[in-house]
Amino acid sequence: MIAYSEALQHLLDASTPLPAERLPLHEAGGRTLASDIHSGQSLPPFDNSAMDGFALRANGAAFDAGTEFAVQGWQAAGDAGAEGGEGTWEIMTGARMPSGLDTVVPIENVEILASEDGRPTRIALKSPVKPGQHVRLRGQDVSDGERVLQAGQVLDINARTLLHAIGVGEVAVVARPKAAVIATGKELVTEAAQALESGQIRDSNRPYLVGRLQAAGAEVVWQGTVGDDVAAFNAVLDQALAAGAQLLVSTGAVSAGRYDFVPDALRGRGARIVFHKVAIRPGKPLLFAVLPNGALYFGLPGNPVSAAVGQRFFVEPVLRRLLRLAPETVLQLPLQADVRKPPGLRFHARARVEVDGQGRLSARVLSGQESFRLMSMLQANAWVVLEAEGDLANAGTYVRVQGWGHHEPVQLVSQE
Structure with a gap:
């Protein structure tokens, strides 16, 4: 032994x-990346509006309430780039900023002074405007060439969403x-x-x-x-x-x-x-x-x-x-109560990780630890591991706690 x-x-x-194999991104859910991924583009790919409203050129200057602007054009999400000029443009959330314009005023912060065929042609500010407000800048989230994912990372839905956004259609994953x-x-x-x-x-x-x-x-x-x-x-x-x-x-x-x-x-x-x-x-x-x-x-x-x-x-x-994954990280949590264990044997106990009213975590080893019992497996949300030395782990002792599976974090429950 x-x-x-x-x-x-x-x-x-x-x-x-x-070894690695290449898969379409839509087939790679839950798989392990075999190599780093660097973005081939910026995200956002262009300056765009964070609000429905009006885009204007501040050029570092603030504007006071009451300032008026002529509306030069209209820009919706999906429209190609446009020359901004000196006035303002009505703009939708996500729309590309017309060149030269650098600030967006939310629609609720303007007064429509004139309109034609249902489109505003002149506006006034209801409140002061700070330069650069409500604009998402090109590369503000991800820069071109930036490493976004590392080898050994599991492709969960968040990782796949990012890869889709930066145009990655195929990935190298571990077989x-x-x-x-x-x-x-x-x-x-x-x-x-x-x-x-x-x-x-x-x-x-x-x-x-x-x-x-x-x-x-x-x-x-x-x-x-x-x-x-x-x-x-x-x-x-x-x-x-x-x-x-x-x-x-x-x-x-x-x-x-x-x-x-x-x-x-x-x-x-x-x-x-x-x-x-x-x-x-x-x-x-x-x-x-x-x-x-x-x-x-x-x-x-x-x-x-x-x-x-x-x-x-x-x-x-x-x-x-x-799967080329790094060694598993584990929790160390205090025991709620004394636990007896077989001397000289590493003991793997079915347990519940619980959180009390103050947000403190602890581990409760369940009763019914015999190896034929299935109900305690159903009740458990974690494994508590007690090392081989000794035959008693005292309440308050910090012990090794691991999720039910190596991909599965402990699901917290309220302390009973």
Whole structure:
């Protein structure tokens, strides 16, 4: 049995960052940038009005209330550039400023003195005007050549909106890791609505892991179940590898019982068992191996929370490495109450991060920490990690707190 830190180093050493591929921007949501992006234009691309009103030339001077102007023209959003002249132009929000004009007066701050065919021809100011007001300057948001996104950044909707605005139609992203999920056990029933016979349980680990892998940035190319049979296991493993899986995650059959066949089956295929059993709870029997073709194999225990811990703290760090993401940042928050833990084991507890009436954050470890319990997973919004030393973490101790997934920040809830 090895420490978590040693196991993590083995995982990272076995993981090689994936190459880049180019995608249309509209297909790149949630993907990881493979290279920096510099803007090829200024944003805004031209000086434009921030208000509906009248554009005029201040040239650094202020104007008093009562100052009158002749209206020389009209400029709407989408109109080409125009020569501003000495008077004022009626202008719409977002419209390009006529050349030479540098200030906008909101329409509610002018009095229409004369009009023709429904268009104002002469106005007077109702209030003083400062030079340069209500104008969005070219490049005020983004300058031409500015780096706007860095390699390793995930393309969320905000990033994609900016790229669209500066005219980027295609991006280089890191290829998605291809994953497979294998649930083992003759007791498993795959259909949720199917009635159970004596001794059967529903296969909830497989859909959980498929969802978690997808949320973490992987493409699940194969999934299935297999009974406690080495030949059948090898057959589904062959299917998963034929589908292109670079990373395989199984649940069950990794402990020390009569039907825990996965370690021997992997050795029989020529796999290198990197480690088997880690000083953690839940999930101690976890196995990691490298298959002859270089694919990475994670053998997670069958209890649902043990499988969830294996996914979150073993599989997801590897996914971050494959996706060229920086090491995950974590919170340090105080415990609300004393927490008992197994001595000598790194403990991963389902918890709630809560905010009190003064805006202070703290972590509450939930009751029902046994590895078979699903309700506490539903109630949790975070993981609390207690290091291996000792058997008690006192209230007020600052502990490591991580979101339910590496892409998912903690969703705060009010303290009960």
